[in-house]
Amino acid sequence: MNALEQLRTMTTIVADTGDLLAIERLAPVDATTNPSLITKALTHPDKQALLSDSLNQFHGDIDSVIDSLTVEIGCDILKLIEGRVxxxxxxxxxxxxDATISKALEFMEAYDKAGINSERVLIKMAATWQGIKAAEVLEKQNIHCNLTLLFGQHQAVACADAGVTLISPFVGRILDWQKRQQNRQIVPVEDDMGVESVRLIYQYFKQHNYNTQVMGASFRSPEQVLALAGCDLLTISPDILDSLANMNIKVERQLSPDMAVKAMDKVTLDQAAFDASYQEDKVTQNLLPKGIDGFIAARDELAATLEAMKR
Incomplete structure (x- = not known):
């Protein structure tokens, strides 16, 4: 078996893309999207007719158009996979x-009207304190959530305590930050702060019997992915998935529930403790706001495209 085939025996593989052709070719179990990926997918020349039709349907209401298109891509993806989007x-x-909860309910209603079982949808939001509290409310309504832009242990702990279904710690963005801070071009996997962050979160969850799943995300190389073989899920871009499929090496399991070697005290965070941890965590302080701003910019790019089509 190639490296990807071996990895599939240890970890649920998720495609990190909105590209339907790539998803069909790669046959992942689940798929994740974000505003950047949605914008990339919808601004493709093949999608111009779809954009125009949506503008007419919602009488030029840009936010409604973007939300509708987001769900439509989600439905298209679900036709190609067995799992969740x-x-x-x-x-x-x-x-x-409150606004996050309201928007999540709108999405779930739209998926329901499209005939999609709620178990096949994860509502995704940033792992701010407010986002985590929204997820806590939604999970109690049996609406499953994926908390993203997660860079710090305090975010992970709060998500687990909130009963969140899934978290997406961002491996590659932490590595990017590390390279800038340490002025290094190359960081070996054994020194990779992003990889180590996911390992610690995974160990903490398994030691304390949390049901929240860990899905490593934002990878920069196949080596980062393989360093987390055995993680509950890994969401991987098509180019790295292709690289793994072309690697003929033995893949060793790196994570499993019984491999937790470091005893970690259980922590409970209220908002004050969460905020204090945030202030002490330079990585999250730097990357969380930037990540949110980046997703807003991607949505703004799509909105600008749609506005131009109205003229």
């Missing part, structure tokens, strides 16, 4: 619990 709430709502 993650659909992300507008990043502009990342610090508004």
């Amino acid at each position: 993650s659909t992300e709430v507008d990043a502009r709502l990342s610090y508004d619990t």
Whole structure:
């Protein structure tokens, strides 16, 4: 078996793309999208007729058009996979619990009207305190959530305590930050702060018997992926999936529930403790706001395309 085939025996493989052709070719179990991937998919020349039809349907209401198109891509993806798709709430709502809940309910209603079982949808939002509290409310309504833009242990702990279904710690963005801070071009996997972050989160969850699943995300290389072989899920871009499929090496399991070697005290965080941890965590302080701003910019790019089509 090639490296990807071996990895599939240890970890649920998720495609990190909105490209339907890539998803069909790669046959992942689940698929994740974000505003950047949705914008990339919808601004493809082949999608111009779809954009125009949506504009007419919603009489030029850009936010409604984008939400509708996001769900439509989600439905298209679900036709190609057996598992779940993650659909992300507008990043502009990342610090508004009530608005995040409201938008999530709108998405679930749209999926229901499209005939999609709610178990096949994960509502995705940033792992701010407000986003985590929104997820806690939604999970109690049996609406499953994927907390993204997760860079720190405090975010992971709060998500687990909130009963969140899934978290997506961002491996590659932490590595990017590490390279900038340490002025290094190359960081070996054994020194990779992003990889180590996921390992610690995974160990903490398994030691304390949390049901929240860990899905490593935002990878920069096949080596990062293989360093987390055995993680509950890994969401991987098509180019890295292709690289893994072309690697003929033995893949060793790196994570399993019984491999937790470091005893970790259980922690409970209220908002004050969460905020204090955030202030001490330079990685999250730097990357969380940038990630939210990046997703907002991607949505704005799509909105600008749609506005131009109205003229």
